[in-house]
Amino acid sequence: MSVTVKLPTQLRASTGGEASVAVEGATVGEALEALYGAYPELRERLSDEDGTLRRFINVYVGGDDIRFGELLDTPVGDGDEVQILPAVAGGS
């Protein structure tokens, strides 16, 4: 499956300025592994030592937070967009 991973500005220094990267994978986890393969710096930025996503990283597939799905096991289909964003503060 070819999916597009969209990166926030804060992470684009690690991709040479690329805002989105096309990778292969059937789940969010696989897509991210492919992303880390292409841009190794991103692993540490996004992932804890045990491989789980850092607490302040939000990942969305088709606009839905993967914590409403199956986290890194959330399936992705051909042409899906995986969006990575830092957690947003705001509101009381």
Added chain:
Amino acid sequence: MESYVFIPADLEEQKILATGIYGTNLVKVRGNYDDVNRLCMELSGERNWAFVNVNLRPYYAEGSKTLAYEIGEQLGWRTPDRIISPVASGSLFTKIGKGFADWLDLGLLEGDLPTMNGAQAAGCSPVATAWAEGRDFCQPVKPDTIAKSLAIGNPADGPYALELAKSSGGSIDSVTDDEIRAGIRLLAETTGVFTETAGGVTVATLAKLAERGDIGRDESVVAVITGDGLKTLDAVRGSFESFEIEPTFEEFTTKVEANLVAAR
């Protein structure tokens, strides 16, 4: 200054009117606060904008601490025994704690850090749920509550709110929409203050803690009421009845007094 304000499309009309009148570019987003936040986060990266929730955040966060300063000052430069504050993202709650801690460190206030009780609506209670389950992180939820100002399903400061509730001996509780309406009414009847739904959440939580016996009789407790009731009129619409009559004495006696007597 050119500005954009992004709001959930179903936000209360009073808030939409009271924002738009200032002459901003008002954008209604079909989604909840979490959807709006996600969009704004993306936009702020793609446009060269300041985003109040992120790169102007220090002003917002430091500003929230002034609630603690005002409370301390108004209590005669002492901390209260307990604070009950609404929790949405968890920011206000934690910054009130920080405000007290800072002024205690500086020697401006006497007393101890208050017991911190957070208040959430049951229809959007990721922090209260994490508290009840003994977790130190929050599982996001899709909000469904009349307390729209607290409807943040993915609370960025949730872990800090949990930490503060624990370290101060407090808790994070949740209350139902009916309890929120009752809380709004209780505050109006007992203090003369008409609050919006978040204040109802706080008062209902205060009532819950009192009923549970968590609050000592001699404690000084401050309930943080964060908004005016005129902003959420829909929440109380239909919660009481009124009479409509012709301007005659007879109508008053037959349609008002007689009904009141019958109801007793």
